[in-house]
Structure formats: C-alpha cells, structure tokens
Amino acid sequence: MKTATSNRVLALALAAGLGLSVTAQAAEQGDAKEGDFLRGAKAWADNCTRCHNVRDPKELRDDQWKTTVFHMRVRGGLTGQQTRDIIKFLQESN
Ligand code: HEC
Numbered sequence: 526m527k528t529a530t531s532n533r534v535l536a537l538a539l540a541a542g543l544g545l546s547v548t549a550q551a552a553e554q555g556d557a558k559e560g561d562f563l564r565g566a567k568a569w570a571d572n573c574t575r576c577h578n579v580r581d582p583k584e585l586r587d588d589q590w591k592t593t594v595f596h597m598r599v600r601g602g603l604t605g606q607q608t609r610d611i612i613k614f615l616q617e618s619n
Contacts, residue, residue: 560613568607569614575601582618590615 573579585593591612598608 558609560609560611562610562614562617564607565610565612565614568603569611572601572603572607573597573611582615585615585619587616587619590619 570579582590594608594612594615597603603611
C-alpha cells in the first residue's frame with residue numbers, strides 16, 4: 526500500500542518534470558527562430574550603419590525590407606537570427 530502510493534507520486538513527479546522540460550525546450554527553440562524586435566533594433570544599429578548612413582525604416586515597405594535585408598545579410602555577413610531580428614524590427618517600424 527505504502528509502495529503503491531509512493532510509486533504513483535514518483536510517476537506524477539516524473540511526468541510533470543518531463544512535461545516541463547519539453548515545454549521549456551520547445552519555447553527556447555521557438556524563440557530562437559522567430560525574429561525579435563528589441564534584438565533586431567540593436568543588431569540594426571550595430572550592423573546597418575557600418576557601410577552607409579542609416580536608412581530610415583519608413584523608406585521601404587515590408588516586402589521591400591525583406592528583400593533588402595536578405596541582400597544586406599550577404600554583404601554584412603549577418604547570421605540568420607540577426608537577419609530575422611532586423612527584418613522584424615524594420616517591418617514593425619515602417
Ligand atoms: C558590408 C557593407 C554593408 C552593410 C553591413 C550593410 N549594407 Fe546596405 N548597402 C551596402 C551597399 C554597398 C549598398 C549599395 C549597393 C547595393 O544595393 O548592394 C547598400 C544599399 C542599401 C540600401 C539601398 C537599396 C536600394 O535599392 O535602394 C538599403 C536600404 C540598405 N543598404 C540597408 C541596409 C540594412 C538595413 C543593413 C543592415 C541589415 C545594411 N544595409 C547593411 C552595403 C552594406
């Protein structure tokens with residue numbers, strides 16, 4: 526009787542623990558893929574002024590920014606994550 530109860534408690538604790546770690550991992554991976562506005566603002570200020578004057582986010586439409594930043598990603602050697610972050614920032618600021 527005592528053993529059955531503690532086994533059930535152990536099973537519940539394990540299930541809860543596993544559930545939590547799987548959720549945390551998924552959230553981490555999701556966050557890493559999606560563009561982030563604040564990170565993008567910083568990456569934009571750090572990288573997009575290196576070769577020319579800063580271009581106003583309002584200069585281009587969402588679709589134009591996507592194409593332009595892909596082009597600039599190659600020039601500037603940006604990572605995929607920096608590129609997604611910058612696109613997110615520009616598309617929310619134009
Ligand atoms: C390694 C140097 C370099 C970096 C870093 C760079 N650019 Fe450029 N950019 C250029 C050059 C050179 C041109 C002009 C020729 C061209 O379009 O490739 C240009 C052109 C542009 C244009 C004008 C395009 C057009 O058709 O009017 C925009 C807008 C622009 N860059 C935005 C950005 C943004 C946003 C970033 C940051 C993600 C960035 N650039 C980073 C070199 C760079």
